[in-house]
Amino acid sequence: MITFDHVTKVYEGKDLPVKALDDVDLQVEEGEIYGVIGFSGAGKSSLIRCVNLLERPTSGKVMVDGNDLLSLSAKELRDAKRDIGMIFQHFNLLNSKTVYTNVAMPLLVAKGAKEEVKKRVMDLLTFVGLEDKANSYPEQLSGGQKQRVGIARALATKPKVLLCDEATSALDPETTKAILQLLKQVNQEYGVTILMITHEMNAIREICDKVAVLDKGKIVEAGSVFDVFSKPKTAVTAKFVRSVMHDTIPDSVYSLLNNQTACRHIYRIVFVGNSAGKPLLSQIAKTYAVNVNILFGNITELQGVPLGNLIVQFSGDEKEIKRAMMYIHQQKITVKEVLANVS
Amino acid sequence: MLVDQQQIVQALWETIVMVGVSLLFSFLIGLVLGVLLVVTRKGHLWENKVVFTILNAGINIFRSIPFIILMVAVIPFTRLVVGTSIGTAAAIVPMILFAGPYIARLIENSLLEVDPGVMEAAQAMGATPWQIMIRFLLPEALSSLLLGITIATIGLVGASAMAGAVGGGGLGDLAITYGYQRFDTVVMFLTVGILIIMVQGLQSIGNYLSKRVRRR
């Protein structure tokens, strides 16, 4: 549905040119919710703005629904944009117009018939749950409500693609959750392909099917959300994973350990999917002559698959510990010795 | 008092005509120039360095000439347009040349104040440059634009009084001819009083209208 083909974007600044996108290849399939995550300045906004040519790529090709946008005339491009909705971090609504007119705007711009416009707008307002706010002004709405108006407006022309530029970054966690659920509903009920960029891991975890990690203008990892985040290959990805899954031993626990003179056997055990449901530790404690001390535990969910993370200390006979470790390895569970207070 | 009520009403009417007519024309000129100043700048809807540079410099030149000098300097032009260089109609010409560029700057300012995100949203939904201006930027700028127009109108009231000094008619003429040259203090205070009320009234109307379209 959306294809980036060797897209590079260079901003000719006052002094040095800035390479915001560096040879980006990306493929978003129809019906997907695709997330792009990256830190500030990674080039996320540049990336999403290249999809509807708010920013023109310096080189490379952008295809949306089979159209090479860069080859279109100004008029053809305007028509093509009706198939691409967009919502923004700061909503970008018209403060001087009512909610109704704001949502109707894309249709008025497209010169839609009055009766049809009315019906479509009311349907959309009902869909986003603001049917009673049609005559309010944006100033009278909360942030979450404004974003609902933004979503309704973006959907007015029945687009095939919805672009979300940090759509939830200006909202509190509760509202963020509700807006993300609404986006999921948009995806499921209208079959709209969604490309969203964010710096919040939670937004990705909540609704995305696939994710790409953008760092300094390059895509460093891409794939299903579960694959990318359960086995991060790069430091950037690992950092994002850590933002939802704290996996360092708390300092207080760590200092306790340092006081012990006993040989330290501290391991990190990562459970994925089914294995998260098995009583591994109690089995070990029963089968082998080792004591298990849980230092830290955490379990999170990615795309409905549990992902657990335990830091444990084994104590007891060296031989027994070795055997216990072998047993864990046989279960195809990732286990690693932890040496210092770094993950 | 050396003047009768009739003369005062007449003078007030002349002032209103001078301000009203020159406001209408200078607004139209200012709107076109102001919009051009915005859309021709770098990265905007109709980027055009030549047009922008010429307009920008031209407006600055006009804006730096004091009204009293402008009035005298454009006498040949005034004569060409209205056939005479004295009277109410003759005063209107320099008033338009004075307020037009001023209003252009005020409109430019109001348009530039509009959140760039609004234009972005408009572009994302495939609006034409014309639609972006008419449906998005101007309505969003309207509230601040009305305050600007109010300031310009009050400026024109002041200019009309000055025009009176060179035989333009109106309240300024009355104040100078009778209040100043013939030492009639009552006429002087009366005209000043009327001007104060006018300015106050205009400002209140402007504030009210601006608030109404703001909807906050």
Ligand SMILES: Nc1ncnc2c1ncn2[C@@H]1O[C@H](COP(=O)(O)OP(=O)(O)OP(=O)(O)O)[C@@H](O)[C@H]1O
């Ligand atoms: N219009 C512009 N002119 C010049 N440089 C720009 C422009 N827009 C972005 N940049 C530069 O390009 C780089 C990427 O910017 P971009 O806005 O795409 O990052 P981002 O990932 O969206 O960051 P953030 O999370 O802060 O929004 C930055 O170094 C930025 O300074």
Ligand SMILES: [Mg+2]
């Ligand atoms: Mg950004």
